[in-house]
Amino acid sequence: MPIAADAITEARAQGLGPLDYLRQRGYVQDVSDPEGLRRAFAEGVVTAYVGFDPTAPSLHAGHMLGMMMLASLQRFGHRPIALGGGGTALVGDPSGKTSTRAIVSEAEIRSNLERILPQFARYLDFEGGRWGGNPPALLLNNADWLLELRYIPFLRDIGRYFSVNEMLAAETYRTRLESTGLNFVEFNYRLVQAYDFLHLFRTEGCALQMGGSDQWGNITAGVELIRKADGGHAFALVCPLLTTASGEKMGKSEGNSVWLDPELTTPYDFYQYWINVDDADVVRLLRLYTFLPEKLIVELTAATGEGLREAKRTLAREVTALAHGQDAVDAAEAASRALFGGAPDADDPNIPTTEISAGQAAEMTVADVFVVAGLVASRGEARRKAVEGALWLDGERVAEVDEPFRPGAADALLRFGKKRYRRIRIVFG
């Protein structure tokens, strides 16, 4: 069972405010005006936003930090806005990029946004009242106001507040200038994002923007714009950019992103991703990606060595429950137990399964089957990996990969490497 939003109930009981909670959990790398923000939180409902770039048809694990920050604030009774960057994605943020971003079409961005919507609903409450008196979350798309902008008025009303000297001195732009250069569209990204913040400040009373630390410059640009244009007071808060203990970007698995869309990353694989994190990362991830109370986290991670696996299991369970719901957790756990609890039990219904027709199966070699299951990329790879002893079929090491596929039953359990399983099911008719 996942434990509800208890870290926050606990924090509130201790009189801890949102800012200190976020700090304690490790979300805070930098805040523009901590005292002012603390006061704002204490005085009333604060509206805060995080922008999400819809350049892919799903959010991935890297976006979860932003959602967790919004979700935490909402549980404190504040008001989150998830902003789909339908307009900004057309511009392309040069931050942290060594080369110009691929251009994504407007239609693609729109369809991506639609597909992403339900993912927010798992983290945020769009109805309101789910955690006491919290206000409903809001989902907006900046294309709605950015695409209408007129160039000359924008330059005159917004552009005048930006100093080119200052922008050129900024880390993001400077590194790009020194390496691959920067085109004008990218140079404008900061203005556009700052304008978003101003727009939300005006229309929604939004006073806080959060994001990853690579967004610091863009976010504070918005804070300054709000001050210069409207004399308003707004805040910036950024979280550290997460890398795993081995230095990889968080949320990558086998070089691929871990997606929140179950079509792109099955809930089983999602669960497995969290089970497989490094020992050194568990505490931090529990704090950032779950709402488990601090005391429990400390207890769980007091263990050393193999004992940490229980903490990882809890992590996987909690994170998967948030992303996919409790049913998905149960299924993923059942499959994991079946596959990793001693001798793999191929009969468990929850093991991810690829179906092929009897007709197809009759014409396939063993290598083909591994390809179809998505475990290897090509027959050539299947062959190489078989030589290395990495392929297993129903518990037997595969020696000859070019032989016809003749399973002993309708179901066959494939395994690639130590821990990647997929069942092949032959269906008739």
Place this chain on the structure above:
RNA sequence: GGGCAGGUGCCAGAGUGGUUAAAUGGGCCUGACUGUAAAUCAGGUGCGAAAGCUACGGUGGUUCGAAUCCGCCCCUGCCCA
């Protein structure tokens, strides 16, 4: 608009007529060891059973043969205007 330097595999970066599916490094994958961890050591890393095919910005040539030479085009960086 002018001058110069470039565009190579996931990334960085060699190669400047054949023996180059393309050095080297990183990344990634696998094996052994293990705890579905880390570290370490070893192997692999375009597709194809093979013949062969595809690949060095695009395109058209030269040549028995081109990533390598020539023409045109596109793109990037630097300098000048």
